[in-house]
Amino acid sequence: MFAYILKRLLYTIPTLFAISIMSFIIIQLPPGDYFSVLASKMAKESDTIANTAALEAMGARYGLNEPLYVQYWKWISGIVLRGDFGQSFEYNRPVSVLLWDRLGLTFLLSFSTLIFVWAVSFPIGIYSAVRKYSIGDYLGTFIGFVGLAIPNFLMALVLMYVSFKYFGRSVGGLFSPEFVNAEWSWARLMDFLAHLWIPVIVLGTAGTAGLIRIMRANMLDEIYKPYVVTARAKGLSEIRLLFKYPVRVALNPFISTVGWVLPELVSGATITAIVLSLPTTGPLLLRSLISQDMYLAGSFIMMLSVLTVLGTLISDILLAWLDPRIRFK
Template sequence: MILSTASSSQANAAFWRFLATRLLVSLLTLLAVSFMIYGLIELMPGDYAERELFRKYSGTGVTITQAEIDRVRADLGLDRPFLVRYGEWLWNVVTRLDFGPAFRVETSVNALIGDKFFYTFVLVVGAMLISYIVAIPVGIWVASRKSGIGDGVVTLLSYLGLALPNFAIALVLLMLNAFVFDLDVTGLVSQEFRDAPWSMAKFLDFLGHAYIPLLVLGWSTTAFQLQTMRGLMKDEMGKLYVTAAQARGFSGWPMLIKYPARHAVMPIVSTIGFDFSRSFNELPIVASILVLGELGQELLLAFLDADQNTAAGILVCITSVIIAANFLSDLLVAALDPRVRMRGGR
């Protein structure tokens, strides 16, 4: 009993050390991402001051002087050394969650990306939740049955999800709603709600527009995880421990959930962070087709304008979500598999 208690305490201590290490690595990753974005834009030819003056005087025949460029740089604080500007920006982010001014639109980065980050976050998280809610139970069900019509239909749909690119699905759904049902499904809210504060009416309107991007984003992930769950379940169903459980009288869904599904779901849980990252990468293409107000377009414009504050702020927000998803997957894997807790997360 004493040895068992000591072993359990050591396992718990090892696991908490593992979580603390992952948290530290996550924070260092965010720091590295913000520094690299600031540094990459700093290395680009020209800066925001030059681009702004070029836009202002383009086609007017006015010659832009170096004195004018230096004046705009001084007004924006771009004449200070790189490390000073980055350090000030980082301090404001850490202490006040303030990403600084967005030069292109003369407002704060927080105000610029607030609603757009919310839309992006809801779409990605919603698509992932739908994918897992559908893929895991359907994969268990298909694997537990002998080959039949249900297995064939599910396999066909999953292959279509893997084969068809998201932009093609978005185009088909867009044209179907426009020409068959005479519905405008572009954007995430109707015109009258775009500048309105959040209310129940705006939220319901948002849900009425969000189902298509949720379906498009979730389709490929659902197809991939469904095939993964189906294959892993079939592999686990053929193992001796499942046969032994059935011999002891376990059967049906309780047996499937308690034994083979618990092991089969582990690879899916461990790839949550990867699925989030892939969805963030796929969203800008879908957003350009469905005219969604998300962060991808703002990020591209920030790079084109050499707007360091906006680019770093957007990528830090997206990276934070991906890192949080990876951290959550570690916790879920540890909760599902006692061996992980005993080994301290390794």
């Protein structure tokens, strides 16, 4: 196992290097760039000498007038050697500052959504399999199909309309207006928790519906197998039997999703976040791609790539620990 983990970690180095090159090239593909737009705006201002000096300093720092490979080298070497992700041209702030400003709230929201999804889908999926074709099974199936059919952003719009029209309360954002820029306190924490449940339900509906169906299908594949029948014949209690054998095997899809759970904890649901006015990283990433703010967008893509690679490694290790049938030989 240790040799496998070490080998996988070594493989991540060329993988991330290739991803960083492709990300930088893709960001540069659309015609024009933010630096050209900024230069044209500065040219129209009165202080031409100061603007020209600022543009020259920026160009020298990031090699913006150099070939693409020089720009890439300045960017990737800054990340690896100094932890410098570059400067956001649109916000005129370091990329690392912009990322950390929104990363905390994004992680809290995404982690809460993940716990909600697992806490709901896990017991419903088991119950639907054990009580196959019962009223509860049909109800869980109905909820699953509804959750899969309704887009998250549409549910957010409906919820916002109903809440404002009939209850006089806005559900947008994660804070009330008086707490948006306030320091963290008990009152701000309570306000955050009061707003948190709405985006958690909206974001978690589709994931919950999908995992309910997966859990039910996997459980139905396992509970009638000979090893389960043998364990039941030996007098093992039903609850202990379920959790020791079929549930353990049926958990594989939950563990295998760790590979995309980690990047999702950081990226968030972009469209839903825009609809609900959530101060998360998703809208910031979208804005950086639209404006071709290359260092901000490139740093986002690199971070998501690193988390995807690490998440895949973690899920493989957890699967081997959970299911003895899986080995790395």
